Amino acid sequence: MPRLACFDLDNTLIDRDRAFRDWVEWWVRREGLGPEAVDWLHEHDGGGYRPREELFASVKERFGLEADIATLVDAYDREYPVFASIDPAVVPGLASLRTAGWRVAVITNGGVAQQSIKLERTGIAAVVDYCCISEAVGVRKPDPRIFKIAAARTGATVADGWMVGDHPAYDIAGGIAAGLSTILIGNHHPAAATPDRVPTHHFASVLQAFPVILAS
Structure with missing residues (x-):
């Protein structure tokens, strides 16, 4: 799988x-x-x-x-x-994961209308398998169920999978609880970092995450 x-x-x-x-x-x-x-x-x-x-x-x-x-x-x-804008290398980075056989999902807490505009406008929606918006599925990060929903909708397994995000509680702790390896991006929420929210990797940019996932 x-x-x-x-x-x-x-x-x-x-x-x-x-x-x-x-x-x-x-x-x-x-x-x-x-x-x-x-x-x-x-x-x-x-x-x-x-x-x-x-x-x-x-x-x-x-x-x-x-x-x-x-x-x-x-x-x-x-x-x-x-x-909303993105680094021009983000879309090719996401596409490279799918080419390598990964199922790729965006998992975001937020409203459908607002997040859908961002996903479509930036081109992200076109290069991922599923966009999991909390308002649409009725579950928010860090609840591990939202990651399992993404796995089910993409036909993937969370085993040996990854969660990449900027929030130690929502993205990192949530990903860990779902059985995923994790990559923290940036330092936007230092106060939320605790010993039970230690990521597998910590990078300044999401662009650094793509080669690590590809090599895993």
Whole structure:
């Protein structure tokens, strides 16, 4: 049975922080807000983990916006993903794994609308076997069931498989619990690193993960 290579999306395959920064600068200009709004949004974003309804409730109050919260969140879900970008070597790297016989899945916590736009716009969706979005399957990382769903949907086994991601709790601990070897990307969440979340490898870029998986 083919082996499974799983990848997180935000701040792993794509630069989520850059996309958010670019969206913030565009949105603040469009809304006619002052430069202090850029710093305020970065400060209150929570690295993308703060619930958007909560964030935009604070945005509405802080800047006196007329639109209701649901409208602001809906617009964000459509507009922010358009700013997603990837290193040009990511798509060929994912494709090389499939050529070598791996089944490749993206496993991401998030909403279907927003994450689907990112996956399609960057070309990632076209070169993986399955995009497992938590809202669609009803399970979130680090629950090991989400990795098993990805394995079942791709016809692969988690045995001798890999999980690559930027979050020590969601990606690394979740991958370990599912029986996968793990690769941590970057240092986005140092406070979440604990002794039970030690990855097999730790790299600065996802591009460094592709040859390691291919050689395993």
